[in-house]
Amino acid sequence: MVNVPEEEARVYAERTKLSRRLFEGNSKLTPFGVHSNYRFVDPYPLYVSRARGDRLWDVDGNEYLDFNMGFGVLMSGHAHPTLVSAMRDAIGEGTIYGFECEDTYTLGGILTKRFGLDMVRFSTTGLEATHHAVRIARAHTSRKKVLKFEGCYHGSHDTLLVSIKPTADKAGDPRRPNRVPASQGVPQEVVDNTLVAPFNDLEATERIVEENSGDLAAVILEPIPMNMGFVPPKKGFLEGLRKLCDKEGCVLIFDEVKTSGKFYSGAAGYFGVKPDLMVLGKAIAGGYPLSVVGGKREVMETIVPGKVSHAGTFNSNPLSVRAGVVTMSQILTEQAYSEAYRLGDELAAGYRDSLADRRINAYVEWIGLSGAVFFGGKRVENWRDFLKCDVGAWWTYYIAMLNRGVIPGGTGPDEQWTISVQHTEDSVKKHLEVLDQVLVKLRESKLTMDLVEAI
Ligand SMILES: Cc1ncc(COP(=O)(O)O)c(C=O)c1O
Numbered sequence: 061m062v063n064v065p066e067e068e069a070r071v072y073a074e075r076t077k078l079s080r081r082l083f084e085g086n087s088k089l090t091p092f093g094v095h096s097n098y099r100f101v102d103p104y105p106l107y108v109s110r111a112r113g114d115r116l117w118d119v120d121g122n123e124y125l126d127f128n129m130g131f132g133v134l135m136s137g138h139a140h141p142t143l144v145s146a147m148r149d150a151i152g153e154g155t156i157y158g159f160e161c162e163d164t165y166t167l168g169g170i171l172t173k174r175f176g177l178d179m180v181r182f183s184t185t186g187l188e189a190t191h192h193a194v195r196i197a198r199a200h201t202s203r204k205k206v207l208k209f210e211g212c213y214h215g216s217h218d219t220l221l222v223s224i225k226p227t228a229d230k231a232g233d234p235r236r237p238n239r240v241p242a243s244q245g246v247p248q249e250v251v252d253n254t255l256v257a258p259f260n261d262l263e264a265t266e267r268i269v270e271e272n273s274g275d276l277a278a279v280i281l282e283p284i285p286m287n288m289g290f291v292p293p294k295k296g297f298l299e300g301l302r303k304l305c306d307k308e309g310c311v312l313i314f315d316e317v318k319t320s321g322k323f324y325s326g327a328a329g330y331f332g333v334k335p336d337l338m339v340l341g342k343a344i345a346g347g348y349p350l351s352v353v354g355g356k357r358e359v360m361e362t363i364v365p366g367k368v369s370h371a372g373t374f375n376s377n378p379l380s381v382r383a384g385v386v387t388m389s390q391i392l393t394e395q396a397y398s399e400a401y402r403l404g405d406e407l408a409a410g411y412r413d414s415l416a417d418r419r420i421n422a423y424v425e426w427i428g429l430s431g432a433v434f435f436g437g438k439r440v441e442n443w444r445d446f447l448k449c450d451v452g453a454w455w456t457y458y459i460a461m462l463n464r465g466v467i468p469g470g471t472g473p474d475e476q477w478t479i480s481v482q483h484t485e486d487s488v489k490k491h492l493e494v495l496d497q498v499l500v501k502l503r504e505s506k507l508t509m510d511l512v513e514a515i
Contacts, residue, residue, distance in 0.1 A: 063452055064459045065505045071463045078119040079107045098131070101471060106462075111138035113482045116467075125487050128467045129478040132286065135321040135400070135429065136346040136391045137482025143346045143386050150382040157378060164376045167384045171352060174388065175316075175326050175338060180354035181363065182376040186317035186341035187215030189351035190280065192370050193337045194219055196353065197278035197311035200362040205275045207255040207268065210237045211443030213287035214280060214315050218246045223256040224287070225474070226443070234444045235264040259285055259442040260293060262300040269308055278337075279305055280313040283327035287318075288446040289432035290425045290476040298333040305336070311359060317341035317351065322429050322478075324397045330427075346387035350380040396481040401428045403488050404479045410492035418499040422453075432469065432476040433457070449473060456505050460498040466491050 064072075073080070083104035087093035092100045099105050107119045114137055116126045126138070136143060168180050183189050194206055206219060210231070214220040223231070224242040232238035237256045255272060257265040259281070269276060279301060285291040305312040314335040319327040321343020328335060337355035344350055353370075354360065363370045374380075408426040411433055415422045422435045435453035440446050454473035461468040468491065469477035479488075 064456045065501070068456065068460050068463055068501070072459055075122055075463065076104075076106060076118065076120055080104050082107045082119060098471070113137055113139070114480060114484065114487045122465065124462070124465055124467045125490055126467045127477040127479070127483075127491060128470050128475070129480050130347060131342070131470050131475065132318050132321065132430065132478045133342040134347050135343040135478065135480050136387055137480035138347075140346060140387075140391055140482065142390050143383060146386045147348075147379065147383060150379055153378065155377065155379055156374065160376060161378050161381065163378060163381045163385055167381050167388065170385065170388045171340065171344070171354065174324070174329075175320070175340065175354065176329065176334060177338060177354035178357035179360035180352050181360070181370050182381070183351050183353070183370075183372045184349045184374045184377075184380070185215065186315075186339065186351050187217050188372060189317070189339040189341060189353045190214040190220060190313075190315055191217045193313045193315075193339050193353045194278060194280065196337065196359060196362050196368065196370070197313060199368040200359050201277045201310055203275055203277040203310070204253050205255055205272055206253065206277055207257055207265070207272075207279045209259040209281050209285070209442075210256050211259060211288040211291075211446060212280075212282045212285050212315070214282075215317070216243075218250045219254055220280065221246050222251055222254045223443075228444075228447050231444070231447075234258055234442075235261060236268070237443075258444070259291065260297055261442065262297055262304075265301070266304055269304055273308060276308055276310045278311040278313050280315055282315050282318065283331065283333075284319055284322075284427070286430065286476055288443055288474050289434055289440055289449075290427075290430055291440055291442070291446075292425065292427060293331070294441065298331050302333050302335075311336045313337045313339065315339045320344060321392070322427075324392075324394050343392065344388065345380050345384040346391060348380040348383035349374070350384050391481060397428075400479050400481050400483065403483055403485070404429045404431065406485075407431070407477065407479065407488045407491060410488070411495065414492065414496045414499055418496070418503060420499050420502060429479045430476045434473075446474070453502060453505075456502055457498055460501050461494055464494045464497060466494045468495070 083093045094100045108116050109119050110117050210223045213224050221242045223240045226240035230240050239251050239256050241251050257268050312335040316326045320340040323330040336359050341351040362368050408431045411424045422433050424433050434440050435450040451473050469475050
């Protein structure tokens with residue numbers, strides 16, 4: 061098991077016997093028993109049987125208050141009654157037509173207005189949408205190279221599967237990071253066209269861009285990296301990148317797969333910086349698979365049948381699109397966000413107070429619905445800071461929280477918590493009560509553990 065105190069490991073094993081049995085009985089069918097590497101936890105993952113509101117239940121019957129929310133997908137919470145009822149009707153009208161339907165334009169209208177986009181194209185996963193965004197940028201500029209930031213994740217596709225969680229021994233100079241493939245099987249020729257810069261370091265980024273001037277098609281980033289916890293951009297960083305891309309004539313892409321649901325108008329709206337292309341995903345269809353690449357008309361019109369490809373059998377499928385319309389117009393409203401924000405602030409303030417009271421060396425970062433705790437005490441501004449965090453302390457906190465019925469956030473110290481519109485004052489209070497018990501345990505243990513490098 062991950063390196064947690066023996067007592068917590070024993071309680072976890074006791075509570076999750078059926079999960080263990082399912083894993084051991086079926087892991088021959090599927091590598092590591094999971095369909096996404098992110099879901100594997102040593103020695104076996106939890107198996108879930110159902111979820112509703114702000115709770116889910118594992119196969120052993122344990123109830124959890126859920127602040128993972130499907131890795132930040134479910135700002136609408138589990139099985140939102142409005143969505144369930146709408147989708148019951150939608151299923152009866154057919155699941156895929158192979159033709160467009162009117163709902164796609166209803167949703168397109170909602171999203172363009174809300175996120176400040178001229179045009180949109182839908183697909184299914186975040187991976188596809190960032191992949192398409194990069195292709196559009198390359199076709200639009202007739203250039204090959206793409207710059208990403210160390211520690212940012214944009215989906216499991218080759219161009220961007222570089223320097224996601226590089227270990228300190230491979231990462232190189234912090235201001236001129238090595239390009240480290242995050243998986244075997246990514247060809248070196250692909251890595252050669254992916255540049256890597258340190259997040260929140262405008263000067264170092266400018267230097268890398270200048271050195272590649274005339275070759276750069278796009279700069280892509282998570283405006284708040286949420287694959288190294290929760291790392292807000294420094295003042296002026298996003299604005300600086302906007303200017304840099306204008307000067308260089310390349311496409312600025314905000315990967316808002318995670319952030320699009322965390323703010324009413326995404327991070328672009330929150331920070332007031334407009335990218336050329338934006339990728340939306342996760343939350344926008346309330347848990348149904350839907351992603352979007354959208355942005356400025358002149359860039360989006362690069363997509364031309366027979367010339368620049370954007371395709372997918374399940375793109376704009378009627379179920380996901382209907383779910384998107386209902387979620388965006390009836391569930392994730394401005395009013396719902398302001399209530400959930402208040403809970404987010406309460407949760408984060410509770411973390412800060414408890415950590416201070418229990419004299420735990422840790423740092424809390426949050427805006428609105430999401431935040432993260434970094435053990436080790438230093439402020440995390442980029443991947444290299446993240447590498448200095450106490451990952452062992454984080455796992456102890458996580459498993460101990462699970463053992464007491466709270467999933468405190470996404471699975472891994474590089475994840476964050478998510479508040480949904482179905483969380484309540486009571487659920488935040490329970491989270492904080494359990495946190496306080498766990499911090500007492502944490503003071504007693506001094507464990508460390510390395511991050512798994514490959515995704
Ligand atoms: C910022 C970001 N971009 C893209 C993706 C890929 O999305 P998907 O898993 O839907 O392919 C993720 C997934 O977690 C993500 O966090």
